[in-house]
Structures are given as C-alpha cells and as structure tokens.
Amino acid sequence: MRFRVGTKAVAVLGLVLLLTGCWGNLPVNDRILVLCMGIDPAKSPNQFTVTFQSPTPSSVTNSSQGGSTGSGGQSDVFAVKGTGQSLEAAFNQAQAKVSKDLYLGQLQVLVISNQLKPALLKRAITSLQSIGTLDKTPYIVVANGSTFKILQQISPQAKFPSLYFISLFGCVSCQTDALGMRFWQYLVRIDTRGVDPYVPVALPFSQGYSVDRVALYRGYHYVTMLDPTQTTTFGILQGLAHKVSLYVPKFHATVAFLTGPSLLTTQVVDGQIRAIFDVHLTAMLMGLDPHSETTQKVSDISQMASQILARRGVTLIRQLQHQDVDPLGIGRMLSWQHPGTFSHYPHWHEEYPKVHVIVHCVVKITDVGTTK
Amino acid sequence: MWPFSRHKAKFNAKRSTIPSHPDQPPKSQAMKLVETLKTSEETLEHLTGFDLGLLKDLVTETQTFSKRLEALGLDWASGNSSTPAKTLDEFSGNIEAAYDRLKSTVGQSPDIIIRRFFIGQRQQVPALLTFVDGLASNEMIDQDTVTLMQSFKGTTSLQLNPLIAHQIIHDSVVSVGHATVETKWSKLIIDLMGGNTIVFIQGCPEVLVLDTVNYPARAIPTPMTERAIKGPQEAFNEVILTQMNLIRRRIKSPNLHFDPVKIGQLSQTMVVVAHVEGVTNPELVMAIKRRLASIQIDTLVYSNTISESLSSSRSLFPQVRSTERADIVARDLSMGKVAIMVDNTPDVLTLPATFIDFYQTTDDYTASFWEASLERLVRLLGLFVGLLLPPLYIALSSVDPELLPTKLVITIAGSRVGIPFPPIFEVIIMWTIIEILREAAIRLPKGLSTTLGTVGAIVVGTAVVKAALVSDIMIVIITLTALGLFTSPVYEMAVPWRILFWFVILAAYFLGIYGIILALIVILAHLASMENFGVPYLSPFGPLRVRDLKDSWVRFPERNMVYRPVSLRTVSPKQRTRHPQKPMVSPQLHQAQKEHFDNEV
Amino acid sequence: MNRDAVERLPRISAMQFATMITSGYIALGIFYFPRQAISDAGRAGLWSIILDGFITWILMHLLFRLNRLVPNETLTSFAPKIFSKPVGFVMGLYTIVYNFMLAIAAVTLFGFVLGDIFLPLTPIWIIVGALVLTAVYMGWGGTTGLARTLQAGYTPVAILTLLTGLATGLLVRHPVLLLPPENFPVIPILHGAWQEYVIFIGFQLTITLYPFIRNEQRKQAEKYTYIALGIVIAALVIEYEVMIATFGPSYITQLRWPLVSLMRILSVQGFFIDKFGLLVVALWTIIVAGFTAVRLWSLAHDTMAMFRLKGAIAYHIVLAVSGLALILASTVISNAQFDEILNERYLIPAGVFYLVGIPLALLPVAYLRSTAVKKLRSQTEATPPPIG
Incomplete structure (x- = not known):
C-alpha cells in the first residue's frame, strides 16, 4: 500500500515537472533562432544598436516542406532591433519586442559596422565572448555603413542571408580568396600581439552580396578597406588564394587559378628586421594561341606573372606599413621565431613600419589550358 | 470451497503415508458422522427453509471421504496378513481394494479408465488395468497388453507363484517395449498421470507400469519467434522427450548429460538439466541444480517461472536466454553452458547468459562472417536508434539546439510550427499509439492483424500529422524507434529497452544531451554490476575479454x-x-x- | 586464513586497475590544460607538461613500492599498525578529506562547464546533483562493478576523445608553432609544472586500490598503469601542440577552459550534429562521472577502513552519505573562479605534500620496522577460497 502511494506521488510529481517545462527546455519552434546579428553605432553616442535577424515562421514552414523560395514578395527574414549602452541592454530591448525567446545558439553570421568606434566595438566583442551558448564559430563580416542593409538584403541563391554566408565561407575553393573569418579567429588576432585582424566586407547589391574586399583593423580601430585587387594580393600573401587570375598584357595571356602556399619567415640582420614572403603558386595558362605556344614563352609568362605579383605584394605591404596595420602577422612571426628580439620592442607598432620586406614569388604553370 | 473439506483432504494425505492403527477401523466413525450430518441437514431444512447447498456439499464430501477410507482400509487389511511391515502407501495385491481405491480417488474423473479383466482363458487370474484416456496409446493397450494377456495360456504358473506374477507377465506376455515395476501408490498415480498404463495382478503386490505414453503433441514445428534465413528450421515442441531427442541428435557424445528433476507439488513437472561433461564447469552445473532444488512451488507450467528463480537480481534485463531453436541450445551446450528443459514448454532455457548472447542468433553462424558482422552491427545500430532517437530528438530540439546544423534546425522548427505539444508529448502520443497497435496486432487473428498494420501505419500515421497533433519528423523517428528496438533476435531483450526508453526520455527532457549521457552511464553501470552464476553480464566488454570480443558486435571467421x-x-x-x-x-x-x-583413350 | 582478505575477493584485473587509476586523475586538470603552463612559460610550457609526467612516474614508482610492503591492505588500514594509531588516524583523515575536496573541485568545475555551454538556465546544483547521483550508482555495484563500468564506458570515450584530439589537428593554422620550443626558462617551467600538476594529483588512488588487484596480476597492473600514464602524457603533448598551433600562445592564456574552447570550434559539415566537438565535451561526462565515482569509492573504502566498518550495507550507506555530502558541499563553491583558486591554492600543495610525503615518511619507517611489516604482510595474505 505504501509502495503504491509512493509510486503515485512520484508519477504526479513527474507529470507536474513535465508540464512546467522546466529550465532550459524550450522547443525550437518556441524560440526565435537568431541566425545573423548586426552591430551598429546608435545615434546617441556611446550606444549601439543590435539587429537580430531570424527567419519568419512561414519561411521556416516552407523550407521544411521543401517548398519554393520567395513567398510572394514577402521577406523570408525579419529583424528586431535593440539599442543600449551594452550588448545585454540592447538584447533586452529587442527581446521585449518579440513574443518568443531570442536564441543565440544558432548564430551563424556576425556583422559589424565599420563605423563602430573602437571602444564600442571592444565592449561588444567582450560581451559576445561571455555568452556561454554562443560558441565562437560564427563568421564575422564587416558592413560598409549600416549593417541593416546587409541583413535585409536577400540573395536569390539562398533563402536566408546566413545560409548564403555559410555556403560562401564554408566552401574554401569556391572563392577567389578564402578570406572567411570565424569569430574565434578574429579573437585570436585581437588578443595576439603583432598581428591585426582583417574582416571580409560584404557589400549588398541588387542580386545579393559581393564579398571581394577586406577591412583592416588596428586592434579595434577601423583603418581601411582594401580594393579587390589589393585583396587578391593580400590573399596570395596569406596563402589563401584559390581562384585568382592575372592578365599578362605583354603576351595577351591569362594566368588563372593561381593557388599555393605562402611562407613567411623573419630574420634579424644587424638589428634590422627582415620579413621574407616565399610564395609558391601553381597556375593554369589560358587564352594563349596553341600554335604560338612554346616552352620558352610559357616560362616567360610565368616569370612575368611572378614579377607582377611580387611587385604588387611589396606595394601592398608598403602601404600597410605606412598605415601601420599588420594583418599579415609579421610581428607575430617575429615573436615566434625570434622571441628575444620581439620582446625588446614594447611597442611593436613603432617598429613595424621599419621592417624590410622581401617578396619572393614563383608562379609555376602546370597546365597550359584548353586543347582545341 | 468448504473449509472443512480442505482439512479432511489433509487428513487423507497424511493417512496415505502413515500407518494407521489397526484396532480403530475408521469406517464406523465416518458413517456416524454422515448420518449425523444428514439428520441435521434435514432438520435445518425443515426449520429454516433455506437452500443448504454448502451443507449438501459437505455431506457429499464426507461420503466420498468415507468411501476412500473404506478402500484404504480394505487395501490395508488385505495386505496385512502377508507382509506385516506394510504402509498404506503400498499396494496390497488385492485387486478389489485397488479398484476401490482408484475409483474413490482419481477414478472419479472421466479421463481415467479403470478396467477389470482376467488373464488367461481357462484358469482366469483377475487383473486390473488403468490408464489415462488420451495420454496413453490405445493401440498399445489393446493389442500389446489386453489381447495378449487375455489369450495367455500359462496362467497356472501365475496362480502358483502370485508374488512373481508380474515378472512372468513382463517376461512373456506384454509386448510393450518399456515396462517397469512399482509398488508405491504415490509413484503409481504420478506414472499413471504421465500416460503410463498400470496393470495390477491379483495376489501380486508389485505393479507393472507399462510405458504406453503417447502424448497429444505437435509435430516438430518451424521456429516462429526466432526465425532464420538459413540453417536448421527445427524448433522444440512441448514434449520434453522430443526436446531431448532434438539435442541428442546434434550432440552425440556420451558426455551429454540429461539430469531430471521434478518440480511442482501439484504439477510434478519434469525438468531436465542438460550439460556436456568435460566442457561445462561442474561448479556451474551443481549451482544450477541446487538452485532448482530450492524451488518450492505447486505448479510449474511455464519455463519462465523457473527462469526468475535462476536470475540473481530483479533486473529488467533477462539473465536467462530462452530459445525455441534446437541448434542454439546445442551450440550453447557445446560452448559450456547449461540448458534447462521444462516439460510442456517449448522454450528451453540456456544459462548463464550474457548481454551479448541476446544479440547472437543462428543466422550469424550460417552466414559468412562478413554478413554476420554486418548483421550484428545493424543490431547494435538498431539498439542505438531505438533507444536514443526520440531522446536525442527531444534533447536537440528542445534543450540543446545549438548542436544541430542550421538547416536541420530550421527543418525541425518548420515541421513543428502549429503543433500544440512539446516534443515529449509528441513522443508519448506516438509511442502509445505504437504500443496499442503492437499489442492489438499480437492478440488479433492473423488475417486481421495485417489489416490493422495497414490501418495503423497509413491511417493513423497520416491522420495524426494532418490533425497537427504530431510533427511529420516524429513519425519517422517513432517508426525507426519501434523497428530498431526489435532488431534483437531474442524478443525478451526488447522489453528492458522499451522500459528504459522512458528513463532516457525523461533524462533528455530535463538535462538534454547531458541527461542522455548520464542515463546511459546509469544503464551501463547497472549492466556492468550484474552477474549471474558468477558470469559477468557485460562480458566481454566489462570485464574486457579481448578473446571473446571476436564473437561480439563483429564475428570473426570461424x-x-x-x-x-x-x-x-x-x-x-x-x-x-x-x-x-x-x-x-x-x-x-x-x-x-x-x-x-x-586412361579412357 | 584472514577473513578480511577473503571477503575482499572477487578482485579486479590489471587492466581494470589501470583504467580506474587513470580515470582517477585526469578529469580535474584537463579543463584548465594548458593555460597555466603557457601563461607561465609561454611556448616552453611543453616542458612543464613533460616534467609533470616524469615526476608522476617517479612518485607512482614510490607509491607502488609502498603498496608492495603490505599488498593486501590499504594504506589507511596498515599505516596505524606501522606508525602509531594517532598518526595513522591523521593520515587516514587526511586521505578522506583530500579525496572529498578533489571530488568537490571536479564536480563543480564540470557543473560550471556544462552550465555555461549546454544548460545555461539549469541551476548548477541540479547538474552537479545528477552527476554525483550517477557516480554513486556507478560505485553501488562495488569495486568490480565500478571497474567493469569504467572498462566498458570510460575506455571507449577516452579513445574517442583521443581520436577527436587527433582530428583537431585539422584546425592547426600555424605549423611553425608545432616545432618544439628551443628555450628553457627554468623558473617559469617549474612554476608552470607546479600549477599544471592539478592534472596528476588524483593518482594517490593507488594506495587504496592496490589491494584489490588479483595477486598474480600485480606486476602487470603496475606495468599497465605506467603505460596508461605514457598514453596520457602523449595525448597531453599532442593536444598541447595542436592547441598552441591553432590558437597561438597569447590567446590560450585568455581562455578559461582552453581544451573545451578547442573542442567547440571543431565542427563536422553535413552530419546530424555539426558541432561534433561539443558532443565530445558532453561525452566527457563519463570521464568526470568516472572520476567522481572512483573518488567516492575510495572515500567509502577509506572511511570504512578507518572506522572498521564491514559489509555491503555499510558500504552503501557510506557511499550514499558521501554523495549527498558532496552535493551539499559543492553548493558552497559559487563560481568557476573560486573553483580554480581552490585548485591552485589548496589542492595542488595538499596533493603534492601527500604524494611526496607519504612515501618519504613510510618507506624509511617500514625499512626500520621490517619485521613488523613482514608479520603484517603474512597476516593479511589471502588464502584462496576453497574449491567446491
């Protein structure tokens, strides 16, 4: 008899517990899955506006039934904004505007505006790091101006912006340069001396986004944005180039699919720091008339291409040194290879412009293009 | 039942074994009691006018009892003169006494045939024959016993030597293959109930027990619950002799021992312990026999009844494997296990069983080791799917959605839009439907169960989704779960998982993935701490036995x-x-x- | 025939012993690894790890020697007989408290890790409570049950973690950092080794567990434990290298639980669970539960040996009470920072003092009182149970 009462009590208790929906138990459809998050400076100083973008319920239903894209001109995503002095305050304000739980565990893309003041950016990044459920795998992207434009822009290629960016950065060999940066990589660069973060820039246009530039930061300071050619050169120097092509005007030929590693070494010669980039690229030769193709010509083209790329590289690094921003991590490499020398410089940014940079570039043509 | 009658029955049983005092014949007292009862009944009926059925029952019982006492007295009295140290349990040699005694006890039920006849044609020796109609072969009784005895010509020798009459009949009359001699009533009655024919001869205290056993038995069936694609298709039937034969055919060595034990005060069920001497650990055999000997029950009808006594803990998990396949029993015996056969149950128990034993079956040994390994791994996968899929769904869709890829989260969220229940209630609804369908499909006649399956799968499945009670992903999950849990070749193994499933579900509901892992640890700890007859249940995984891993989730070449x-x-x-x-x-x-x-050329 | 010794049968095998010992030390420090070493010694922190391994090997050797003195008795029961009773009592008490503190540190740490990552809304005491109850259940089946559970559950997870650790090699961004560090800053390395020693302080379990090894497998058990230690050190070195070449030394010092962070960035595209590393972190539950179970087991046995309690019921009561006490005590630790301070300030010094002090104190005394020890050993020698 006592046993039966006990069993009943346990059963009732269990049922009560089940019905309370305790602790973290909340089905996904009762959460707002924030897939993208944008951080902008607010109008009032020292505050920022955070945009939480998530798919609309109807688009979610459609996507689960494998349905068609575009539900009659209606947007597939909606965004909630919150403003506050801290990220948490902004989050709370946004949460007050929606009926369900704003859930950050599925955040895929973090968009930051290049207009964010360093102090604000630092505060935002610090707050983001302390969210336990947010792992540091989302991609980070810079918006030129307001992030809201990017978050509202829909690409016909993917249902949600986040999915577009996931597939873009997820496929390393699909892009010109694999410059996708995950949040943790960004944090590593922020926290390591002698290297500065770079973040890919997404520019919205009518058909989607173009991602062919990078924004350079000195710590949390936004410095500049590289143009597409410079970005390509930057990619080559980082060893991340994949689908770069180069037109060699003298021979009217194109060297395509330039790809290969880049090795950075530092040396200290008579107190002078030298940074040497050894870039080994393989490429495919295209657009050359097969009748006029000779071994000599191919080797000339490859030499010419190497020279052009080396020159571009040196020019880019000079510019970076001039702007005192080190996204290539010359200081970091020095600290690894010559920790003694590096520790002599309390302020690396004073030394960095004086570094003597050499770029060795070898383009090896492995394939002479199409056969007729 | 009338309480007095029980007391009397006890009294009777006591009397049958203990010698009573010769100077107090029980007859007069019994008759007095009957008379008193009858008078009082009449008086009462007259006085009250009530229906006195109970009292009538008492009277009838007392009458029967008095007859029984009479028969006992006669049997005892007639034997008293020849051999003084006899008990009531022994047959006296008096046919009439035997007849009375049988008639007053077992003879009241219609399936017991008691027949008086004479041996020989000229000089007739009275004899009595009794058997259970249906359990004994009529042909053997007619042709090999009665006909031959009635036409026996050497009856003179019987009359001259009544004490060895049974020997003469045994040696030169009956042509039944197996005949034994018995004197004790307590044994005789059990032999009779077992299908033997019993022959009493006037003047001879020894009784012939003729093996005319011919059970109404099924033919050797094909396995129904443990089916195999290849390999032998013989299952046990209910007759223990056939069971032994089926095993004997597979292990012909004289080292194969069958040790009989009788269990059950009422049922007197024959239980046979089989093992291979020189292989099986004798300590194990002894321990099992001791355990069997300690079972004190009235009736043993199902082998499952003793399998509980043979398990060392009250765990959810089966610790004794019961199988209907003869080849599995033979294999287990040759591996060094002990098999226990229970008469009238087609499931033979083999033990000690370990966890992995329940995932091994005939197909694993009749197919190539590649196929066998694949099948075993599929069973493991089935176990994981069956046990973990719904808990994982609950955990990942409600507690830890961050672990899922974005696209999958969106798909799940989309399928759940508009569903009023949390995932755990979806699981409860679907599982209830599945269990009801399953139970109904077993109980229904075969033709209907197919229809029911279709109804369940199509109608209920689609209707539930259409009604937006359950999401469509849940249908997939529950279907896989229901199938996955039954990949174990032994049906019993699905049961613990079906129960533990809820434990894992609850853990997942409260603590997500973490809860699932904790629940799995608890299950693992339970399995690892179990031991039956000194054999660890989770062997060869914990304790790790590298040698035995060759026949676990993969099967190595023979x-x-x-x-x-x-x-x-x-x-x-x-x-x-x-x-x-x-x-x-x-x-x-x-x-x-x-x-x-x-050569040819 | 000694009754105690016979009652202790059935015993555990050599491999089970090694599994139990290994599960008894790695869980606590693994979460901090290798932050302290790197923040002290930079890239040269690798030498701290290797040094720690070497020191552990020496201490293990000493402890085994100690155990071999009276192989059938735990330290808590034979120390009072060699020393005086009060000293033995203090030693036993120290062992018990120390075990308890280690268990608290481990369960709260894991509670914080899980609460941070998986269950942000669940109270920590629920997480810890569930873990401790699981650990108590693991210990419920006695020594053999626990050993078997660990063998069947811990080993696969350890192997999976090892494989995942190798898979994290794919994350390596700066292969330059894989080269072994060339500098040897002695003081920072030593300091790093001291702070990192929290990984190993748990192996004092040997002194309680040693008598449970089957007599004929003792040598083998020692060998397996050394091998397991070798594997642990190799795994740590690999993870160290992977982590430093992925994050760079500066970032690691910023991370609270570097190994967890590393696991969290490991993802598998196109699988049901794409954050595979996180799943592995969840699977570490068994490692922590194993650690806790082993601690509770040791706690229960030491308590029973000290107060001369016997029998399964006493064991179960002590086990359950220790579990409840553990849950209650863990609520005292309010945050992860405090847990770390507890480790650094108290547990490491107490552990090292214990691990170094016990052999250093006992071995010479045992040498001096060798006749008494011999007598004790022959007294406690177990006679095998009669056959039949």
Missing part, C-alpha cells in the same frame, strides 16, 4: 574463434584445435583430369 567464452570458465577452454597445415590446399585437378582422359 577459424579464429579457437576458444570457448572465457567468462564461462569452461573445463576445456579450447573448442577448436588449430591446424597449421592446410591439407590439399590446391588439389591437382588438372593432373587428375588429364590422367582420367588418358
């Missing part, structure tokens, strides 16, 4: 399985002696063919 399971601690550990040389690896076929042709 030639690699040199040893018997280590955990069984067999007396001879090797089951296969290695043959390093391969005789006739490449026979000279070509040469032989050529020579043959040359």
